[in-house]
Amino acid sequence: MSPTPDRAHDIVVYGASGFVGRLTAAYLAEHAPADARIALGGRSRERLEAVRATLGPAAASWPVVVADSADPEALAAMAADTRAVATTVGPYLRYGLPLVGACAAAGTHYADLTGEVLFMRKAIDAHHASAMESGARIVHTCGFDSIPSDLGVFLLAAAASDGDLGELTDATYVLKGSRGGVSGGTVDSLRGQLDEAKRDGASRRLLTDPYSLSPDRDAEPDLGPQRDPVGVVRDDALGGFLAPFAMGTINTRVVRRSNALSGYAYGSRLRYRELMLAGGLPLGPVKAAAIAGGIGALMAGLAIPPTRKVLDHLLPDPGEGPSEKNRERGFFAVDVHGTTSSGARLVCRIRAQGDPGYKATAVMLGESALALALDGDALPKTAGVLTPATAMGHVLVDRLRAAGQTYEVEQV
Missing domain, CATH: 3.40.50.720 (NAD(P)-binding Rossmann-like Domain)
Structure with missing residues (x-):
């Protein structure tokens, strides 16, 4: 030092x-x-x-x-x-x-x-x-949000480069498991973003733009639709049935900014998404549909004044958090899968003990x-x-x- x-x-x-x-x-x-x-x-x-x-x-x-x-x-x-x-x-x-x-x-x-x-x-x-x-x-x-996402793709790209495997073409973050409480501060931030989007059309468009944090929006490649997943995804290579990851709308934009700031060192046409693993048959599709529906219902509920009042009584307030015992019992397990232009497949395994948000x-x-x-x-x-x-x-x-x-x- x-x-x-x-x-x-x-x-x-x-x-x-x-x-x-x-x-x-x-x-x-x-x-x-x-x-x-x-x-x-x-x-x-x-x-x-x-x-x-x-x-x-x-x-x-x-x-x-x-x-x-x-x-x-x-x-x-x-x-x-x-x-x-x-x-x-x-x-x-x-x-x-x-x-x-x-x-x-x-x-x-x-x-x-x-x-x-x-x-x-x-x-x-x-x-x-x-x-x-x-x-x-x-x-x-x-x-x-968003270190596992950002460092996971960073490490995949570094491994691809070190191994002369080509550049990343696709990457998918999969939350395989976690235990933790909902952050009152995160909920309050979500309320603020929804309110701003409701007041201002430009903010609303920014929130739905997959490249909203890019240093030069016009320099981004045209990869076709890159909307964040909203429904059930089936991908047997990733473990079966998957649901959208609630924080993917933030993390994906951070990863894309990293790629752009690094001169597209990860991949000039990298497609990136984030999902939660629900599992295989028979319960996987049911769990995935429930997760996707729950996320949609929460967003809709916070956007509508009458239901927001109800949710405000149920969701944690800013400054609140889980007990020390529950913080210690928490964990998360993430796999970030990547495919390179040479066809190589890589995975970055990320694990940590402790409540993810705390x-x-x-x-x-x-x-x-x-x-x-x-x-x-x-x-x-x-x-x-x-x-x-x-x-x-x-x-x-x-x-x-x-x-x-x-x-x-x-x-x-």
């Missing part, structure tokens, strides 16, 4: 008094190097100090940084005083852009947990150029922050509004493996 003398902190965990913010801070307190200079940020000194008191002796001397998301001067001061910010303060479309702007202007690296396409598009349009100029790496989706995500965000703050010389030489794969690549893969997560590619 090579500390920057004119910056007091290596990492500020912003939103540390929120549910996932506390988990991320706790992860860093246990796993960050002893000489890492970490601070807790948010709008309430009292709440931040209360969180710090729960983190054990490693965090006892961590400073507290008070900065409200609606106070541009405080955000600018915080960004200027640290090498990297890891933020869990959402919904990001409502609260996040000022912090992105402050980090881009200050040359401060940034990682978040957004799953909001509209927010990411606004951040790209407003701050990509200034982040490139300052050297800041602005990295969205540093949790279960414990496993805290590991991913924590290691992303450490990579951005401490591994500068080893990271890809790039800046701007990036993705996990383009900002951190193999450095983050190695960190997540060392943290106990599995990312392994094999030819099949």
Whole structure:
């Protein structure tokens, strides 16, 4: 580690008094190097100090940084005083852009947990150029959305290149199994995106565009319809019957941005989709239809005021999350399948213990922050509004493996 003398902190965990913010801070307190200079940020000194008191002796001397998301001067001061910010303060479309702007202007690296396409598009349009100029790496989706997707395809492409197998032509993410709770913050973000799309036709079109996060929409290849799956898919090579993966509408756009930012190094005509495995006969098609129908019903229910009121009483609120016991019992298992132009077939197997949206995500965000703050010389030489794969690549893969997560590619 090579500390920057004119910056007091290596990492500020912003939103540390929120549910996932506390988990991320706790992860860093246990796993960050002893000489890492970490601070807790948010709008309430009292709440931040209360969180710090729960983190054990490693965090006892961590400073507290008070900065409200609606106070541009405080955000600018915080960004200027640290090498990297890891933020869990959402919904990001409502609260996040000022912090992105402050980090881009200050040359401060940034990682978040957004799953909001509209927010990411606004951040790209407003701050990509200034982040490139300052050297800041602005990295969205540093949790279960979208690190497994992004790094999975990244590793498939790297293996294809290393093995002289040609470029990727098709890739499919398959969630084979998981156990975890529904995030109240994710639900609140979804509400915000639906409301914005309802108010604004351009936002509605952006949400349905498979290349909505691409750096140059006109440069994307014409591959025909690439709409996200909405019904049951049967693919025996992938395990039988499959349903749409609810977060695929976010992850697929992140992967396509990674491919474009890397000069289409994955494949100049790569087609990518995300699915959930339901299984074979006889129950597979029934389960897949139930999953697909449930996703459609949730989206429709949140879009209609009367049913939204009912769902608001049933779904978790922002800041709520599962018990420690349930977080520990959680897991996820993902296979990312790829086919190359030579006909070779590869699979990247990704596994992690812990609730995907909470414990496993805290590991991913924590290691992303450490990579951005401490591994500068080893990271890809790039800046701007990036993705996990383009900002951190193999450095983050190695960190997540060392943290106990599995990312392994094999030819099949």
